[in-house]
Amino acid sequence: MSEQMKKYETPLLDELEKGQWPSFVKEIKAAAEWNPMANDLLGLLERSYREKIGHWKHGGIVGVMGYGGGVIGRYTDLPEEFPHVSHFHTMRINQPAGWFYTAEALRTLADIWDRHGSGLTNFHGSTGDIIFLGTRTEELEPTFEELTQAGFDLGGSGSDIRTPSCCCGMARCEWACYDTMKLTYFLTQHYQDEIHRPAFPYKFKIKCSGCPNDCVASVARADFSIIGTWRDEIQIDQEMVREYAKNGVDINKEIVALCPGKCIEWDGNTLKIDNSSCRHCMHCINVMPKALAPGKDRGAAILLGSKAPIVEGAILSSVIVPFVKLDDEDSYNDIVELIDAILEPWIEEGKNRERIGEFVQRVGLGNFLEAIGLDPQPEMIKHPRTNPYVFYENYLEEE
């Protein structure tokens, strides 16, 4: 990198070095001091700011040998003016579960990327991967080789199982109702082939949240959402409840009145919960974490189908398994069995770019449950149908 780098004037971007929030422009400039790709990115971005339009061409199919996913091809539409970003491909690197790192691991990643790419990263991308932002096609394979030698691998992209992600779970949270990091690691390892080699109608995302607070937004952002919950009694330390009351928590106003199951009573001395009406929303526990805790019979609910608007509109995941224990290898294998059962009809009959949530709405949840061998349960719906247009297929068999 000994050649003289072009110096770009960036009056618009310079405005974004001001202010208290950490500046991405400073980060690009730090890399641009020595890296020609980062330097040309700076020039190109200033151009976008001036013209109010992006300067990236529609992707292209690039990758590492034997993988179909993990690399997003990217080329600028101004390669003559900004030759060092003529290729600017992104690599997605599967993050360690829970996004924990050692200083040593971070330096290893930084060293690899300094040798092969732009010196710019995202910690992390929206799905959870470490993002190496911008390199040339010929650098992909050498980067991949160094990554795998260091124990890292690529994540998903395109129509495959995307890199699963999870909250920090039992590592640093008292509310984790199952071991989110362990299950995420297990599923990621189990589905390596499906993560690296796209073969589905569209993407399929898996996210593991340890409790109904859902810190990884699995209900909104995952096709397959595993959300921790419990089914016995909320654990109460009455002494600590009184302590909270003494320290200014208005329990009737802030807890009792806001309980969606209307199942809490407070007489100024004892907190009573009718757990049979508890909806496991977490509110009372969130407000008084030293006094209340999820019960001891913990597990998860499984919901299916959430996605952003493209194509047929946004969908939230909906319940397909109201409760499952997740405390041994057998229960993990049951999850794999369920995922495989869900994937099968979708791979077979899903349309191009149809997510599982859209597929289920097209064929009907009732029919879908039948296809994957689950019994219909009232927990799966907000309310039964309000129209009388009911199918009775039995007569077809009787005739």
Next chain:
Amino acid sequence: MADTVKKRITDIGPPHYEKFLPPIIKENYGRWKYHEIPRPGVIVHTSDTGAKLYTVRAASPRLLSTAKIRKFAELAEKYSDGYLRFTSRHNVEFLLTDPSKIDPLIQELEAIGHPVGGTGNAISSMVHTQGWIHCHSSATDASGVVKAVMDELIDYFKTMKLPAKIRLALACCLNMCGAVHCSDIAILGIHTRPPKVNHELLPKVCEIPNVVASCPTAAIRPSTFQGKPSVEVEEEKCMYCANCYTVCPAMPLNNPETDGISIWVGGKVSNARTEPMFSKLAVPYLPNNPPRWPEVVQTVKKIVEIWAANAHKHERVGEWIERIGWPKFFKLTGIEFTKQHIDDFKHAGLTYKTSVHLTY
């Protein structure tokens, strides 16, 4: 020499997370009892053994140079035995066992431009997408808008004085890599004009049946242009979602004059009190005005501050609006209600008001 040729390794997956957990976490894994937030940006977790873990949370722009990665590594070695993590909202967290190191770490983080906060009833970092830094379909930049908004709202990141937590997010087009559709306030880049079909290019790079099938409103049909196969767009049916552009590069929608930003409010993913909900349209269109998007910044700030002044304790933006009703939301914020706020996609009828539960 043949014996030095390394075997190509594939499909190993990520490193096992246990390699990166500090001893205090390994010892107390699954044994944490409760947590406290003694001050903004600092969380103390206490285990049933009595062990205490001090987390210091700092803002990050998500886009980090390798130099900054190394700086974080250096800080982790100096203050948290070489261990750190990142959150689902791109914050960086240092995991301390020695509380006397909290203050010096915070000072050092602030000195390098990474304010500490984002805990409890605060605005945490904004989940966001790539924008003009890396995306072909973006209708606006991502990092720049986030920077401008957070510079203005920084006080709410560094304190915990809001009625409840509030989650901001930005996606630079309807693909929503940032999945902003369940955020308290979502900033969404939008196109507002139909694609311009490049008839020369289209038959070379696109499969016409795929392009036709990609349209959610059936606005695209096969056609011929100067004897060559192509498609035509029934423009009045197009709502500029850009799904056709995603499957076919010959249908670009990006337009510097008419692309812009919409603002959505009232979504949440947590189950606390109320069920998860989608964000709903508050402002259909604001112009792209780099480098600091003042119209967007002021609109977001106004919504945050009117919510903060009117919401009950623990009430998220969506819960507050459900209580007061949408007419009052528009009245309080001064945002104009227009035809565009009324849904006309699938199941639109479910969003019409079917009672006289009205406030006057």
